[in-house]
Amino acid sequence: MEKLAIIGGTGLTQLADFKLNKKEVLTTPYGPPSADYLIGELNGVSAVFLARHGNPHSIPPHKINYCANIWGLKQLGVENIIAVAAVGGITSAMGPAQIAIPDQIIDYTYGRKHSFFEDPGTAVTHIDFTYPYSQPLRARLIDAASQTGIHISPRATYGCTQGPRLETTAEILRMEKDGCDIVGMTAMPEAALARELGLNYAGIAVVANWAAGKTEGEITMTEIEHNLHSGMANVGLILQKLVRL
Numbered sequence: 110m111e112k113l114a115i116i117g118g119t120g121l122t123q124l125a126d127f128k129l130n131k132k133e134v135l136t137t138p139y140g141p142p143s144a145d146y147l148i149g150e151l152n153g154v155s156a157v158f159l160a161r162h163g164n165p166h167s168i169p170p171h172k173i174n175y176c177a178n179i180w181g182l183k184q185l186g187v188e189n190i191i192a193v194a195a196v197g198g199i200t201s202a203m204g205p206a207q208i209a210i211p212d213q214i215i216d217y218t219y220g221r222k223h224s225f226f227e228d229p230g231t232a233v234t235h236i237d238f239t240y241p242y243s244q245p246l247r248a249r250l251i252d253a254a255s256q257t258g259i260h261i262s263p264r265a266t267y268g269c270t271q272g273p274r275l276e277t278t279a280e281i282l283r284m285e286k287d288g289c290d291i292v293g294m295t296a297m298p299e300a301a302l303a304r305e306l307g308l309n310y311a312g313i314a315v316v317a318n319w320a321a322g323k324t325e326g327e328i329t330m331t332e333i334e335h336n337l338h339s340g341m342a343n344v345g346l347i348l349q350k351l352v353r354l
Contacts (some may be wrong), residue, residue, distance in 0.1 A: 110116075111188040113352060114157040116178070116299070126149050126349060127158055128129040137186060139176035139222075141167055143296040146185060148226055149159035154352035157185055161192075161295060170272035170294035176222055180304040189309045191351070192300070193344055195337055196293040197275070197320035197328075199285050201313050202262055205336040208343055209317040210250050211266040214241045215287055216297040217270045234305065241300045253351040259343045267314065271299040278322030282330050313347065317339035 133146040147158040159178060162168045182190060186351070198204055204286055226234040254261045268289030270276055276284075276292060284292060303310035317333040 110330070112157070112186050113151075114153060114159065114182045114187040115151075115348060116159050116161050116183075116190060116192045120251065126345065132340070133157075133185065135178040135181045135330060136237045137180045139225065139323055140179055141183045142177045143173060143303060145185065146181060146186045148260075149187070152349045152352050154218070156352065157182065157187055171218070171221065173295065175302055176225060176301050179299065179306060180225070180306070181296060183306045183308060183328075187308065188305055189243075191246075191250070191348065192296070192310065192312045194293045194314050195268070195333070195340075195343075196291040196314045197281075197316040197318055198290075198316040199268070199281060199292055199320045199323065200290045203265065203291050203316050205316055205318055206340045208254070208263060208340060208347075209262040209291055209312055209314045209316070210247055210254070211267040211291065211296070211312045212240070212242055212247065212264040213266040213288075215266060215268045215284070215289055216295050217268060217284075218294075218297050219271060220352075223296055223301060225302065236301065236304045238304060241296075241304070242311045243309040246309045248309045248352060249354050250311055255354055256350050257343075257346050259347060267296050268292045275328060276321050281322050284310065284320075286302060291316065298306055302309050313344055315344060 129148055129149040131148050135149055144160045144164045150273055253264045266289050268284045272294035287347060300310050317336050318328050
């Protein structure tokens with residue numbers, strides 16, 4: 110496929126079966142990216158990997174330099190981005206370890222730099238964001254999952270919150286009423302910035318836990334890590350199939 114980048118979220122700071130050829134350190138007009146860009150091959154196909162939260166995992170969602178990350182991928186000639194994320198499950202189909210290919214976003218974030226076109230002297234630019242994820246790239250992800258036999262949810266509305274704290278029960282109830290199926294902290298402004306630079310962007314979300322109030326007791330890191338272990342292994346299999354489509 111056309112030059113691919115994979116952005117790894119929580120639970121995916123390294124990509125299994127990725128053959129590293131070199132590391133690219135870029136300086137950008139927006140400051141430093143989250144980590145070095147790892148350039149290599151996945152299943153024999155050229156790809157770039159970037160750890161969204163840094164490697165080791167140290168950058169909280171609201172502090173990620175999304176502009177630098179996306180600008181750097183554009184400079185490396187990337188055309189397609191697969192954004193991997195750990196999320197909470199809200200609706201009944203989104204139980205722990207479930208994988209979803211989101212098709213819509215509701216943005217609840219604030220204070221993040223949301224555009225490359227907001228600095229003094231830049232032209233006001235309005236992108237079409239009716240479908241925030243690339244429909245053809247989503248279709249290829251869904252096809253790849255089908256060929257592996259891994260069960261996924263082929264659509265979901267991703268509610269993007271500010272973080273780094275998890276949500277309250279009342280917030281999750283509001284998000285469910287708004288139509289959210291899953292909740293995460295990194296889809297925005299990442300998806301919009303990719304659209305501004307003309308990059309195809311699709312997401313693959315692994316449900317790490319039930320969202321607040323959807324189960325009894327507190328959400329624990331032990332639970333999250335257990336679910337991510339199996340979920341991210343399946344993500345790796347889907348990505349290996351995807352690059353060959």
